Amino acid sequence: MSASDDPTVADLSEDAILARIFPHLPQGPGTVVPPGDDAAVVRAQDGRVVVSTDVLVEGQHFRREWSSGADVGWRAAAQNLADIAAMGARPTALVVALVAPADLPASWVEGLARGLAGACGPHGAGVVGGDLSGGPVVVVSVTVLGDLEGRVPVLRSGARPGDVVAHAGVRGRSAAGLALLGAGLPDLDPTLVAAYLRPDPPIAAGAAAAASGATAMLDVSDGLLRDAGRIAAASGSRIDLDPVDVAFGEDLARVSAAARAVGADPRAWVLTGGEDHGLLATFPARTPLPAPFRVVGRVLAASEDEPAVTVGGGAPEVSGVGWDHFAR
Template sequence: MTDATRPLVRHLTEEELLARIFPLLPMGPATLLGPGDDAAVVAAPDGRFVVTTDVLVEDRHFRRRWSAGDDVGARAATANLADVAAMGARPTSLVVSLVVPGDLPVDWVTGLARGLADVCGPVGAGVVGGDLSGGDAVVVAVTAHGDLEGREPVTRSGARPGDVLAYAGHRGLSAAGLALLDAGLVGPEDATSADPGADDVSGGVGACVAGYLRPEAPLAAGPEAARSGTTAMLDVSDGLLRDAGRLARASGVGVDIERDALAGDVDRLLPAARALGVGREAALAWALTGGEDHGLLAAFPSDVVLPEGFRRVGRVLPGPAGVTVDGQEPAVRGGWDHFAG
């Protein structure tokens, strides 16, 4: 099908577009009543539910020249489900509000639905409804719900001096991938799930591109951390330093990041750094400040065996609240801020 013959959103009615989307979306076992009525009904056997929301805006969070609809759908689901997992909850359902321009190809929209399903289906989360509107740019707003399964929610405020700081997931891949795409050194076709430590474009660099287009969050690690006794946890969406600072301030403690614990991440990012003509310090900066990897940062009592997927990255110290790297003020600053200059 050529671009000239691809159906556009403006060629369909709202009902016709929804009719193409709904069959692609998973319902999930907690869904009692799915799309089609004024609201969905989702079981909450715990008597409580976790709820969070996030929005992706075209040319702010993604660019269509790089990201297919599948990529954006997967990213939207991942960003929200990681927040649910960070509370120690199991994801159950999403509602998705979508703003689309009339000249957007219909297959981009159905691709977005497939991307949502790619992430939600394996964890049993249903996409149970939402809203559809026209606008000048693509906006994807997602609200996600989760089941605590009888556990107390894990907050950012419970870390205690003496706790071990641990992390599950990738660090720096998304930031490195964005830098590569922004520099025009690679395109989305170079994305690969190959070993991010490989010293070539199809490996290390390609995995960074994939890490930006479709970050993979360790969703199962959140509830497992809660079962293992984590004292505090959050989704790292804005960079390790910035989000560690949020945990520190909420808990009233100091947090010290151990640089040696990041050595493996830095090694995996070196192919991207070399491609951009920068060195190891730039790779370290990505690992410390790069956002949108959606890993989980958690504090555990020192006598707890870290659950699968978590690796020690530092320690929790008595206040004042703040973050250091090997006991020193960080040499780099940053992390994502929507309203920074």
């Protein structure tokens, strides 16, 4: 195929690559100065801005044979948007740094832009800036900004004994989809594969939870047990989750066939699978929960005799509690 049919990034100048990306990117209603200058300017109406950053690295977080550029763009945006939602804020803008090997097709980069746009656009977040460099593997580094709209930020440290624990979003499906890809069985359940490739966190539920009085919240990126443990540790309390069949029966049912096919424990996927990016929050008892939050457990007083996180009153029945990118 000639360079003009599907050029690589090395066939094009930096300006030519940017010219292919820009038309795909949403501006966002909060953008005051759009991309093209040394920096962009974004509205921060209540005098504060929420900021978080997350990086995706080829070979660590995705493989190009499984994830298209659009998949990677979608996922990079979605996991960043979830971090803003987890503070009780509304996402307003993203900036994106892309490291690209010389042989990366320009069409992959265009796909990345389309994926970013697809994940951001519906939430009103613009892509307002970026940087581009060469490098040995694809790296997509996204920083996201958000607006608390006057609300108090919801931290991990506010859970109190007596609060209910609630979850919004799916559990274990990203881990199931990844396992199907790894086993060469993506056709067994393409919706699970899609849950891995393009997670769709309940972004608007974050602001709704804050408005409803959530006392603590985070985005479940490293697995339910590990992330529940983070709320417990930050809050000086402990958390008892309802039995998996009760709290996550629908997720369990959805991943069971895939688990049988690859010889995995579906409960482990639900309890420890990462990257679903659901929201885990605590609320004072009897608070009407905003959709799609459902009660999945309770906050209890810390105790030296009990683990920080229990399931159905006992120690979790699975080993391993989540991801560590450098763990051996």
